[in-house]
Amino acid sequence: MGRKSAASSAKSKEKRLQRKEEQSRISQAMAIVAAANKLEDPLDPFPVFRKYNKNGIEVELFVTKVANVDQRTKDWAFNLTKKNMQQKYEQCSWGWNDLKKAEELTDEAAWYLVAKTLDGNLLGFSHFRFDLDEGLEVLYCYELQLDSAFQRKGLGKFMMQILELIAFKNNMRKVVLTVLKNNQYSKFFKALNYELDESSPIDDEEESFPYEILSKINKRLPPLIAQPKTHPSNHCCSGHDHHH
Numbered sequence: 702m703g704r705k706s707a708a709s710s711a712k713s714k715e716k717r718l719q720r721k722e723e724q725s726r727i728s729q730a731m732a733i734v735a736a737a738n739k740l741e742d743p744l745d746p747f748p749v750f751r752k753y754n755k756n757g758i759e760v761e762l763f764v765t766k767v768a769n770v771d772q773r774t775k776d777w778a779f780n781l782t783k784k785n786m787q788q789k790y791e792q793c794s795w796g797w798n799d800l801k802k803a804e805e806l807t808d809e810a811a812w813y814l815v816a817k818t819l820d821g822n823l824l825g826f827s828h829f830r831f832d833l834d835e836g837l838e839v840l841y842c843y844e845l846q847l848d849s850a851f852q853r854k855g856l857g858k859f860m861m862q863i864l865e866l867i868a869f870k871n872n873m874r875k876v877v878l879t880v881l882k883n884n885q886y887s888k889f890f891k892a893l894n895y896e897l898d899e900s901s902p903i904d905d906e907e908e909s910f911p912y913e914i915l916s917k918i919n920k921r922l923p924p925l926i927a928q929p930k931t932h933p934s935n936h937c938c939s940g941h942d943h944h945h
């Protein structure tokens with residue numbers, strides 16, 4: 702009780718102001734995410750990226766919300782993810798769960814980037830979302846999966862370029878993804894200049910994490926003055942509990 706000293710009241714005023722600023726930043730971030738989620742076709746500004754003809758691959762690419770993806774494509778995406786990933790999930794603490802993966806892939810927030818030949822052969826896809834992650838507006842790449850016959854022909858890199866273009870055009874602060882440490886393809890993301898994200902958890906004596914979080918920052922936006930505090934240990938609660 703009693704009177705607060707002038708210094709401590711100034712301090713609490715500063716805190717209040719900081720909290721207010723942070724709240725207004727978060728609501729701005731939410732508005733940016735909501736605007737991106739309203740897009741009809743995020744690939745519209747980049748017509749050159751609707752085709753990939755290289756190294757014996759000839760595909761068309763399209764981007765759409767899960768609501769517009771047909772059942773055959775959804776089934777194929779699930780089966781491809783399972784084929785590519787099940788073993789890696791089972792080799793670590795995540796384990797594989799059909800239902801969980803199917804739910805994640807069909808969540809109404811899911812967007813798809815799909816690579817398809819003219820005669821309808823499906824070669825690869827990305828499931829991504831515009832979302833808040835640790836209070837920041839990001840494009841979160843949940844999956845990038847190619848059929849094994851079409852890997853290492855530049856298509857994956859092309860598809861990541863598309864995600865980056867879409868993300869940065871729509872003012873996302875970064876492209877983020879989670880990759881298992883036991884996945885040799887983490888080298889692919891590093892080759893594309895993805896770096897350890899500040900939210901990536903750090904192993905200690907008590908806990909070691911089977912995954913790391915990588916990201917690429919949108920250099921077109923000025924850096925935030927006061928970055929929101931990150932809580933790596935809260936990662937599971939950040940909305941991306943898709944791997945647990």
Ligand SMILES: CC(=O)SCCNC(=O)CCNC(=O)[C@H](O)C(C)(C)COP(=O)(O)OP(=O)(O)OC[C@H]1O[C@@H](n2cnc3c(N)ncnc32)[C@H](O)[C@@H]1OP(=O)(O)O
Nearest residue numbers: 844845846847852853854855856857858878886888889892
């Ligand atoms: C967020 C997530 O989805 S994590 C899971 C990632 N997906 C998987 O693990 C599924 C199996 N793998 C795949 O579907 C694909 O191989 C992908 C998506 C990982 C990569 O796409 P690809 O088309 O095969 O890669 P792309 O040919 O574009 O490679 C670009 C560069 O990345 C690097 N690279 C790609 N794969 C590897 C690898 N296995 N080891 C080392 N470097 C690699 C190389 O530098 C390569 O360039 P280069 O071929 O000229 O040397």
